[in-house]
Amino acid sequence: MEKPGRWYFESLTHDLIVGSILEEIVYSGRTRYQDVQILRLSGFGLCLVLDGKTQSSELDEYIYHEALVHPALVMHHGPKLVFIGGGGEGATLREVLRHPGVEKAVMVDLDREVVEICRRYLPRHHRGAFDDPRAELVFGDARAYLADTGDTFDVIVLDLADPIEGGPAYLLYTREFYQTALARLNPGGLLVTQAGSTSPVNHTEAFTPIASTMASVFPSVLSYTVFVPAFGGPWGFVIGTTDRAVEPLSADTVDGLLRKRLVEELRFYDGITHHGMFALPTYLRAGIQAETRVATDQDPVFVV
Amino acid sequence: MEKPGRWYFESLTHDLIVGSILEEIVYSGRTRYQDVQILRLSGFGLCLVLDGKTQSSELDEYIYHEALVHPALVMHHGPKLVFIGGGGEGATLREVLRHPGVEKAVMVDLDREVVEICRRYLPRHHRGAFDDPRAELVFGDARAYLADTGDTFDVIVLDLADPIEGGPAYLLYTREFYQTALARLNPGGLLVTQAGSTSPVNHTEAFTPIASTMASVFPSVLSYTVFVPAFGGPWGFVIGTTDRAVEPLSADTVDGLLRKRLVEELRFYDGITHHGMFALPTYLRAGIQAETRVATDQDPVFVV
Amino acid sequence: MEKPGRWYFESLTHDLIVGSILEEIVYSGRTRYQDVQILRLSGFGLCLVLDGKTQSSELDEYIYHEALVHPALVMHHGPKLVFIGGGGEGATLREVLRHPGVEKAVMVDLDREVVEICRRYLPRHHRGAFDDPRAELVFGDARAYLADTGDTFDVIVLDLADPIEGGPAYLLYTREFYQTALARLNPGGLLVTQAGSTSPVNHTEAFTPIASTMASVFPSVLSYTVFVPAFGGPWGFVIGTTDRAVEPLSADTVDGLLRKRLVEELRFYDGITHHGMFALPTYLRAGIQAETRVATDQDPVFVV
Amino acid sequence: MEKPGRWYFESLTHDLIVGSILEEIVYSGRTRYQDVQILRLSGFGLCLVLDGKTQSSELDEYIYHEALVHPALVMHHGPKLVFIGGGGEGATLREVLRHPGVEKAVMVDLDREVVEICRRYLPRHHRGAFDDPRAELVFGDARAYLADTGDTFDVIVLDLADPIEGGPAYLLYTREFYQTALARLNPGGLLVTQAGSTSPVNHTEAFTPIASTMASVFPSVLSYTVFVPAFGGPWGFVIGTTDRAVEPLSADTVDGLLRKRLVEELRFYDGITHHGMFALPTYLRAGIQAETRVATDQDPVFVV
Numbered sequence A, B, C, D: 001m002e003k004p005g006r007w008y009f010e011s012l013t014h015d016l017i018v019g020s021i022l023e024e025i026v027y028s029g030r031t032r033y034q035d036v037q038i039l040r041l042s043g044f045g046l047c048l049v050l051d052g053k054t055q056s057s058e059l060d061e062y063i064y065h066e067a068l069v070h071p072a073l074v075m076h077h078g079p080k081l082v083f084i085g086g087g088g089e090g091a092t093l094r095e096v097l098r099h100p101g102v103e104k105a106v107m108v109d110l111d112r113e114v115v116e117i118c119r120r121y122l123p124r125h126h127r128g129a130f131d132d133p134r135a136e137l138v139f140g141d142a143r144a145y146l147a148d149t150g151d152t153f154d155v156i157v158l159d160l161a162d163p164i165e166g167g168p169a170y171l172l173y174t175r176e177f178y179q180t181a182l183a184r185l186n187p188g189g190l191l192v193t194q195a196g197s198t199s200p201v202n203h204t205e206a207f208t209p210i211a212s213t214m215a216s217v218f219p220s221v222l223s224y225t226v227f228v229p230a231f232g233g234p235w236g237f238v239i240g241t242t243d244r245a246v247e248p249l250s251a252d253t254v255d256g257l258l259r260k261r262l263v264e265e266l267r268f269y270d271g272i273t274h275h276g277m278f279a280l281p282t283y284l285r286a287g288i289q290a291e292t293r294v295a296t297d298q299d300p301v302f303v304v
Helices: A061-075 A091-097 A112-121 A142-148 A175-183 A207-215 A251-261 A271-278 A282-290 B061-075 B091-097 B112-121 B142-148 B175-183 B207-215 B251-261 B271-278 B282-290 C061-075 C091-097 C112-121 C142-148 C175-183 C207-215 C251-261 C271-278 C282-290 D061-075 D091-097 D112-121 D142-148 D175-182 D207-215 D251-261 D271-278 D282-290
Strands: A005-013 A016-030 A035-041 A045-050 A053-057 A081-086 A104-109 A135-139 A153-159 A185-197 A220-228 A233-241 B005-013 B016-030 B035-041 B045-050 B053-057 B081-086 B104-109 B135-139 B153-159 B185-197 B220-228 B233-241 C005-013 C016-030 C035-041 C045-050 C053-057 C081-086 C104-109 C135-139 C153-159 C185-197 C220-228 C233-241 D005-013 D016-030 D035-041 D045-050 D053-057 D081-086 D104-109 D135-139 D153-159 D185-197 D220-228 D233-241
Touching (some): A016 C016, A035 A112, A045 A112, A053 A061, A061 A091, A104 A112, A112 A135, A175 A207, A207 A220, A207 A282, A220 A271, A251 A271, B016 D016, B035 B112, B045 B112, B061 B153, B061 B220, B081 B142, B104 B112, B175 B207, B251 B271, C016 C112, C035 C112, C045 C112, C061 C185, C061 C251, C091 C104, C091 C153, C104 C112, C104 C142, C175 C185, C207 C220, C220 C282, D045 D112, D053 D061, D061 D185, D061 D233, D091 D153, D104 D142, D112 D135, D175 D185, D175 D207, D207 D233
Parallel strands (some): B081 B104, B081 B153, B104 B135, C081 C153, C104 C135, D081 D104, D104 D135
Antiparallel strands (some): A016 A035, A185 A233, B005 B016, B035 B045, B045 B053, B185 B233, C016 C035, C016 D016, C035 C045
């Protein structure tokens, strides 16, 4: 350690740990579903930590949330109805609502308390997104909601906790769930999910099985990755589409679509960044290709 | 920490630290120039640590060394004479010599003891590269060597320690040094240097000043980045060229050149990976653009 | 570490560190003189930490404060006027005022802010002692106060921060200071000071020089030690007396005096405990005997 | 931490951890019974660590081993036959054999590999004690040995690992075991056992139940404590005697016996030290008095 004092440590794997200087414990408690901490970490600012895993930090949440939301929305020809599973901080909702074309965004989060805590303590995360008249906030199980609703969506964005055994989210990473979700997508629709670490040290823990499971359900699947400092490494995302043929977008096309659809420029995502994210390094392409596991309700995949 | 026991900690910044389970201290000592450790870390295997900074690990040294060497060699129309500054483990030499077209590789490392330690304890790093008849190993200051030699080179590869105040390498990151090196490049030649962390938390510490300093000397400069687990984040590289106009290589061109020039496939570097590395995220492009510092012998740039 | 999460680390020596689970940061700031933290540590409860050094914890402050105060007061034939140097938490004052025979206790602490912070956040430390009509609270330099006052005292209790270079207290551990203090003691009076760690790993850092310095000033000197969990080891105290001949008190005598003088029983200090504290292990007796340093204003002794 | 680098951490309790700078991993492996490490820790020198718990360090093993052995031997009128349970490092044997009056010392340790590792790597611990013709080294279960032997002893010294669930030693802390051991003591005989931490933070974990269990078997029981830096706190020992009436020894008597019986002076143990060790602080006396648990084979007591 650079020096003694107050530190916050988080395990990346069973033999790798990251520590940050802990400036303030803004909130620490337990909801019905999970442990919640709002910590101010030196260099990162306010962070949301659920069950001991950092979900986002003020420093770089824009990287994670822009990377999660915009590729799928840009790849859709004109998204109007968006479903968000999870997303407690409200930052995924914020990015979705940046698209003036979006008429309605339904966010279903299991944990009312977490949302309330984020709303109160993380204003720079949500920036008032919950108050947007296009936002509909529902507290409940996103899977049950999708199974029961008669509504369909253009894009489904899954901003979930990692699939931890006994945690609240692992049943939102299974084949059965993706089948339910696919059935709720309009023609031309896309689903995107956060998909865990893509570091060489643990990319086969969640990322490759999620990609493989989605590939067993969706006509076409695209994976991408971006480095998120608060997660201690590169992070993966997987897009599943209703159409078989998905043309890669050129950097210019992405930039053109962003200029056309959005009012203000984004901080992280643009055409070149898009290209960097989707050009996976060899080991990730090889890992996806070699992966044979398909997560099911009976036989889910867990992050350790 | 996941559990008590033996750990190795390394600071990424003054407020961020990474710890790994320490399996074995293979070597620990001090040479005339620096502290040297060969550690076996859980998940990483054997690591070379100089002055408390991990230089490479068995797990992922192929990522770092392939990313350092091959882009510049591929961008050159047919490199025959290569100069390596630093590169104690011999893995940079190994990658350079993978190109059968290379007729001679001169490696100049300051620290004979480090090279001998690596040669003895890190056989999976060098894999016999030092014994290749095309390799010429010189112990001395790479800057003085380039200043004094009458030889010129097609590619110069700088595999140096970070520019630490009082360390052995900071004068190999200054404008004066790059001027010396440029003068030793043949027409069409390129220089590539490792360039420090490209993480949002500290990319302006070394990476953007190095890019800016090189841009003050070389007709054209290209930066790229890759995630290296053993460094705890994404790492930067900068290429300077003798020609003003450098055409970007398509993925297919890269793959074609690799097939034509190399005997065996690489583990990390290929056309798509090349594209991912050179498509810098927004914050790095913005950081490079905003950078005004130029490191000079009188006013060098240091990593903390 | 037992597990990742929030930890508070404190150095005992340059190569030894202790970590506790950090439950709450009750206060963190900087006064004119020092860094102040009130931390709630698992197992220890609320702790006062000055300049990165734990001063006392709810768990065991009674051990430290009873051990600091009562031996000297019991060894005096009937203390009425007591001077306290330092003692910000108010717990030393609390223990002094337990003696109904004490008519006046003057507490001089340099740092008004620390006292106010303790008064607000550490009620279980002071337990209202500041409101006792016999207490006189002065903010200022204890050394200057003793030099300037015309008053004399029966017992002087020094509850100071360790002698850290650049810290607020190191000039209250020098020969010149002890001469000043001795001059303010009534006949039969005693001075007691906290005297740093008595662990075999660092007992010669502060403890033996303090004992040796006091022995150069006081007619008679007695040292004792007690284990304080929050300090991570055994802690030392030194008593200096105005009389040359100090008879050791039997356990029964101590118990008898406590019964006679105090209204309620103490939690830690009694006759047997007194005996244990004053029966120094061999290495401490040998260390005191071998110590030749005498701390002076010109050549003080510092804890690293 | 004072600085990054190589550290060895050990848990004292579930929320308290101690870290030392790790200089060398001399040995690391697993025997049939337990994990074994010989570590060189800065400040402590060579340490034996079994199942993640430091057993002794070069710095202070003399404190632990002298405190374990000599009080019981001095309290006996003239010990000739001594039994040692455990004691892998050979340092307990070394201390026992310092008494020229001892004619035979039988040491029964479960783990032949640990003894061989200590014999090889810890010569400053055993100092050749294993080669003393009076030493008889047996590999096996000390409890079974005592149950089966026809021999009887003057003093039984138990230098065992803490009673950890699933560990090799917890059945040597139960009432049934003490009954077996008592039956193997000659008239006037004593048994002494190491008895775990006596820190206020965890003295009721092992120390008070061991004292209470021994009190349910032995006619008289005496407890004492000493600070051992390598254990991160004060450590307890309990003596059980075959005689009901045990007179406390004065410091002068202890010093006289040591002078008479031993050839050379001890480093730690003498009359005053003896007094300090047996004068337990209030909380330990209260803890022993309040303890009602008696460890049995069916219902043993475990250290967490």
